[in-house]
Amino acid sequence: MIMELLDKIFNREGKTSSRTQAKDRLKVVLAYDRTDISPQTMAKMREEILEVVGRYFELESESLEVQLDRDGTSTALIANVPIRRVKTSDSD
Amino acid sequence: MSESGKVLVITSGKGGVGKTTTTANLGMALAAQGHSVALVDADFGLRNLDLLLGLENRIVYNILDVLSGDCRLEQALVRDKRQNRLALLPAAQTRDKNAITPDQTREITAQLAENFQYVLVDCPAGIEQGFRNAISGAHRAVVVTTPEVSAVRDADRVIGLLEAAGLKETELIINRLRPQMVKENNMMSVEDVLEILAIKLLGVVPEDEKVIVTTNRGEPIVLGETLSPAGQAYVNIARRIQGVSVPLMDLEGPAPNFLERLRNLFGRKN
Numbered sequence: 001m002i003m004e005l006l007d008k009i010f011n012r013e014g015k016t017s018s019r020t021q022a023k024d025r026l027k028v029v030l031a032y033d034r035t036d037i038s039p040q041t042m043a044k045m046r047e048e049i050l051e052v053v054g055r056y057f058e059l060e061s062e063s064l065e066v067q068l069d070r071d072g073t074s075t076a077l078i079a080n081v082p083i084r085r086v087k088t089s090d091s092d
Numbered sequence: 093m094s095e096s097g098k099v100l101v102i103t104s105g106k107g108g109v110g111k112t113t114t115t116a117n118l119g120m121a122l123a124a125q126g127h128s129v130a131l132v133d134a135d136f137g138l139r140n141l142d143l144l145l146g147l148e149n150r151i152v153y154n155i156l157d158v159l160s161g162d163c164r165l166e167q168a169l170v171r172d173k174r175q176n177r178l179a180l181l182p183a184a185q186t187r188d189k190n191a192i193t194p195d196q197t198r199e200i201t202a203q204l205a206e207n208f209q210y211v212l213v214d215c216p217a218g219i220e221q222g223f224r225n226a227i228s229g230a231h232r233a234v235v236v237t238t239p240e241v242s243a244v245r246d247a248d249r250v251i252g253l254l255e256a257a258g259l260k261e262t263e264l265i266i267n268r269l270r271p272q273m274v275k276e277n278n279m280m281s282v283e284d285v286l287e288i289l290a291i292k293l294l295g296v297v298p299e300d301e302k303v304i305v306t307t308n309r310g311e312p313i314v315l316g317e318t319l320s321p322a323g324q325a326y327v328n329i330a331r332r333i334q335g336v337s338v339p340l341m342d343l344e345g346p347a348p349n350f351l352e353r354l355r356n357l358f359g360r361k362n
Binding site for chain 1: 240241244245248249252274277278279280281284287288290
């Protein structure tokens with residue numbers, strides 16, 4: 001009750017500030033700009049990652065996220081692959 | 093880094109972030125601080141540096157007349173009436189950016205560098221031929237951005253192109269910062285922009301309504317007797333260009349009051 005009130009007063013209903021959003025969006029877009037990788041190549045890589053990881057895990061393939069990220073002068077490829085469970089040899 | 097003969101290009105990628113205002117004010121400030129300064133308007137077809145300096149009625153020749161041999165370089169230079177150490181080489185207003193080549197720009201800026209301690213080149217927006225021309229004779233580059241996503245993205249592109257062109261000294265000016273909005277987490281801070289662009293900071297210019305007023309009059313904001321915040325920022329930047337270490341202005345204003353501190357305490361995430 002009190003926390004709700006405080007939330008309302010101080011406007012922190014889980015909404016990220018536009019400042020943080022600006023920064024986060026820029027980091028992603030610049031990572032792509034700087035590497036100059038085509039969307040087709042990204043899509044192809046996404047499929048291939050699914051294929052490789054899929055040999056070992058049962059995947060929720062529709063929720064795979066592959067993204068470039070930039071921090072200072074280094075770029076990272078971040079892949080978030082939600083898995084259902086490990087494939088065992090007899091479940092193959 | 094020699095003190096004399098320094099050719100600086102003022103660039104940004106995105107238009108409307110304050111390149112020309114920056115060029116006019118840094119030129120005027122450097123001249124007021126005792127240096128001879130030539131300003132080169134490299135924005136062919138869209139020249140505005142003359143207007144910001146209040147010199148628009150005194151242009152007889154422009155850079156193309158010099159190249160075609162219709163006049164000597166000295167004849168084309170418009171001396172500032174308030175500050176005689178400052179001179180402007182106007183762009184052609186009727187021709188486009190292809191009317192001049194990078195080699196010709198380099199030649200002209202090199203000639204100017206023989207007679208002036210600083211040569212400031214106002215680069216057109218974009219990354220096309222006009223940009224190539226403007227950067228070709230430069231020893232150092234100043235990239236102007238505002239704390240907005242589009243401007244920062246374009247600045248990043250330009251920083252990459254400057255690096256590819258072999259310009260090793262590139263520094264950043266963050267223009268039109270609104271400290272109150274940063275405080276409220278509604279605008280990227282200086283630190284945010286620097287984290288993204290990873291480049292040396294030359295200065296921060298706060299948003300200042302006086303810029304519009306002084307521009308209306310054709311009087312650079314650094315000329316005023318009592319300097320407004322943007323005027324002071326440009327004066328500081330001009331000193332940093334000379335290698336003088338000047339601390340950044342305090343743009344934050346007074347310490348947060350009780351309510352703001354409370355808000356920070358319970359605050360929204362960063």
